[in-house]
Amino acid sequence: IKHSPLYSCFKGIFFIGKQTETICSWEFVFWESSKVAVKQEVVINVFVSLVSDSWSDRTPLHESACQGRLLHIKTLITQGLHVDTLTIDRVSPLHEACLGGHYACAKLLLDNGANAVSADGATPLFNSCRSGSAACVRLLSQHGASSLTTSQLASPIHEAASKDHRECLELLLSHGASIDVELPEVGSPLYCACKAGSTASVELLLRSGADVSVGCGRDSPLHAAVQAGESDVVEVLLDFGADRFSRNTDGKSPLDLSAPDSSVRLVLQKRGLGSLSRLCRSSIRRSLGRSRLHRASILFLPHTIKDFLLYH
Template identity: 70%
Template sequence: MAAVQTEVSLSPQPWQRPLYIYGGLACNSLMADFWSDRTPLHDAAYQGRLLQLRSLIVQGFHVDTLTMDRVSPLHEACLGGHYACAKFLLDNGANVETVSTDGATPLFNSCSSGSAACVRLMLQHRASIHTPYQLPSPIHEAAKKGHRECLEVLLSYGAHIDMELPVVGTPLYSACTARAADCVEVLLHSAADVRIGCGQDSPLHAAVRGGGANVVELLLDFGADECCRNAEGKTPLALSSPNSAVRVALQKKGPCSLSQLCRLCIRRSLGKSRLHRAYGLFLPHSMKDFLLYQ
């Protein structure tokens, strides 16, 4: 089918070039020779200037004007963490699923900026929570950046907690690599599998390399195996530096108690989808709290 070409007349300022729509895709043909083709619409969105954004839309700027790298104003609003601007763009028809040339979506940018409000807004507008494996993943970005609230919102909308991607591994592995203890805690309490990392490399290996003793202690408390070996045949202890806080954390743990083994067994038997039902078990409150690490 032949592409439909529609020209939108804009005012004659230098940055306002004729905008064309090819099969629904907005592009700016006269900006093709510029390495930087951000429009005032992009700048207003990134800076959170809502009144300017409204004015530019009234003047005739297309809400989905894209740069050469396919970055939309909505991308910029989310990267700046500006909820009001993002909502205004969406209310005026912005595409929540636009993917930039580097694979980022507005939802990904919201996770990158740490704006839980923007994350929730994108999901309310049905943004895809799971991207193809070759594209940047929102949940991995939130975990890596240590944005706990964003992570909690994603999980509440059903994000795959143990999704393993090449190089970056699982969200838990990403959080351990970045020493993002708050996110590690959220993932573990939400029943992330402490055994799955990146290939044969476990989250515990990643935490030891990152030097996060507090993260190492968290992982061990949730059943991480300090004797597991990676592709090089090394245990987490073998990766730790002598006399380091990480090595001390690994060595002081010792064998699991019977109560800890029972807790881990029950949690794994319940599984992620039913873990919340532990509150309904006919057990004393103290045992429920123990089971759920309260």
């Protein structure tokens, strides 16, 4: 908040909606600083009005989907309630069912015409990844839901990676989700997983062909893993050829970011140049390309070499 004899300003960002993080911002400018009490009252009234509106238009169908009340949903649909009714912050009953991981409720809504394809903001697919419901992710994918989104803050694959929901991540990848998509200020799915210390997701993404160098701008996944203090993740990234000497926008290497005497620093210091076998593996995997990595298992090679190529 700014204060001056002629000018005062209130500006803020808040989240409305229990189930989706809809970002709303506001700014009020007042030219008479003597009216502080009036200004405060206006701000409070507007805030309460916005939040009240976001809840007042929730239907009984929203509440039933949120609570997983299948029989009640059936009754409400029979009574004629529309399955795609949206609240002011664009939340549908399907959003609620998926966020709660209520598969049967989500299926009933979809069977009665609920929209699974929406790509705006926090989609039902994003909510399913947030809750870790692989069943809902599979269901929505079968109904044509896309992992693409117009929102920089609500990407299903980034959410699954950061929450370490491995099964959801596997399903998204099997339905064509972009593994290396880098969002501004968010980074790649691998970067999100490293930042969150999601070891299982890091391994899955790398084995599925994620580029170990694609992070967030000049910050690499290795930078993120070091800052998160996850030595296991650092080990995995180095096995997949992460560059220990890459520098971020501040000119710092992963080693520069590691805490003194930490397990992460010990891992980085122990690793010398990549062994010839690891370099060969990285080269062969790059030559095969991500779309053909799964075919490494049918190459005419000894089983030990095929397992080595696939990190088994």
